[in-house]
Every structure is written in C-alpha cells, then in structure tokens.
Amino acid sequence: MSYRELIKVDKYKLDSECASQSERFLGYAERVPPLYEAKLNAELDVKEVEGEAAKQIRRKPKKFLSDPDRITDAKIKEAVEIHPKVKKARRKANKAKAKLRAAESKKEAFDQRRSMIKYLVQLYSDQYWSTDFISPKDTADAKFRKKMRKQQKKKK
Numbered sequence: 001m002s003y004r005e006l007i008k009v010d011k012y013k014l015d016s017e018c019a020s021q022s023e024r025f026l027g028y029a030e031r032v033p034p035l036y037e038a039k040l041n042a043e044l045d046v047k048e049v050e051g052e053a054a055k056q057i058r059r060k061p062k063k064f065l066s067d068p069d070r071i072t073d074a075k076i077k078e079a080v081e082i083h084p085k086v087k088k089a090r091r092k093a094n095k096a097k098a099k100l101r102a103a104e105s106k107k108e109a110f111d112q113r114r115s116m117i118k119y120l121v122q123l124y125s126d127q128y129w130s131t132d133f134i135s136p137k138d139t140a141d142a143k144f145r146k147k148m149r150k151q152q153k154k155k156k
Contacts, residue, residue, distance in 0.1 A: 014120055
C-alpha cells in the first residue's frame with residue numbers, strides 16, 4: 001500500500017484506524033534515524049573532501065589557481081568551492097538531506113493523522129453525526145446520512 005493510502009483516515013472505521021495508527025507511525029518513524037546518520041556522515045565527508053582539496057591546492061597551486069604567485073586563504077577557499085570532488089560530495093550530502101526531510105515529513109504526517117483520529121473520535125463521542133442534534137443540511141455528510149435514513153426506513 002502506498003504512503004498516500006496509509007495516511008488516509010476512514011472515519012467510519014475509527015476502531016481499526018486507532019488500532020493500526022501506532023504501527024503505521026512506527027514504520028515511518030524508524031526510517032528517520034538511519035537517514036539522519038547518513039546525512040551526518042555525508043556532511044562529514046564534505047568536510048574531509050574540502051580539507052583534502054585545500055591540501056591539494058596548496059601543494060599544486062598552478063593547477064588550481066589563476067594567480068599561483070599570490071596564494072591567500074580567500075583564493076584557496078574559492079578554489080575549494082569549485083573543486084570537482086567537493087561539488088560531488090556536496091551533491092551527495094544534499095541528497096542525504098533531502099531524503100531525511102522527506103522521511104521526517106512522512107513521520108509528521110502520521111503524527112498529524114493521529115491527531116485527526118483523536119478529533120474524529122471526539123466528534124463521534126460528542127454525537128456530531130447524530131441526526132437528533134444536527135440537521136443533515138448543516139454537515140458535509142448530508143447525502144450519506146440521508147441515504148442511511150432511507151435504508152433504515154426501508155428495513156422498518
């Protein structure tokens with residue numbers, strides 16, 4: 001089942017929705033820590049690659065700097081920024097961050113789902129859908145309730 005299908009709440013099956021919520025949330029919550037670790041490792045790799053690139057630039061300034069006679073920290077920093085290995089490491093770190101953000105968003109969506117189930121249960125216990133208290137015209141479920149009443153009348 002897709003993520004989008006798992007996130008939906010069926011207000012007519014609140015008992016099963018409540019029962020399955022913790023397992024669904026846990027399934028997506030468990031995905032976050034490994035992705036967080038991958039992000040931290042990718043950021044560490046970027047720093048290591050930047051350090052190696054800076055060493056390489058200092059050893060062979062003619063290869064990386066336009067004016068190798070005047071070597072300054074600012075020039076080395078600029079050269080490090082455009083170094084191909086640094087760019088590759090940063091792209092990898094950005095992908096790791098994007099995967100982490102996506103997993104965190106899904107986890108938050110399941111937390112939001114939990115809140116919605118709670119509110120639906122509260123509405124149910126407050127008899128929000130009760131025909132005795134609310135006119136069918138006042139709710140979004142008017143057609144459904146009208147159909148249900150017709151079916152109940154047919155049974156009698």
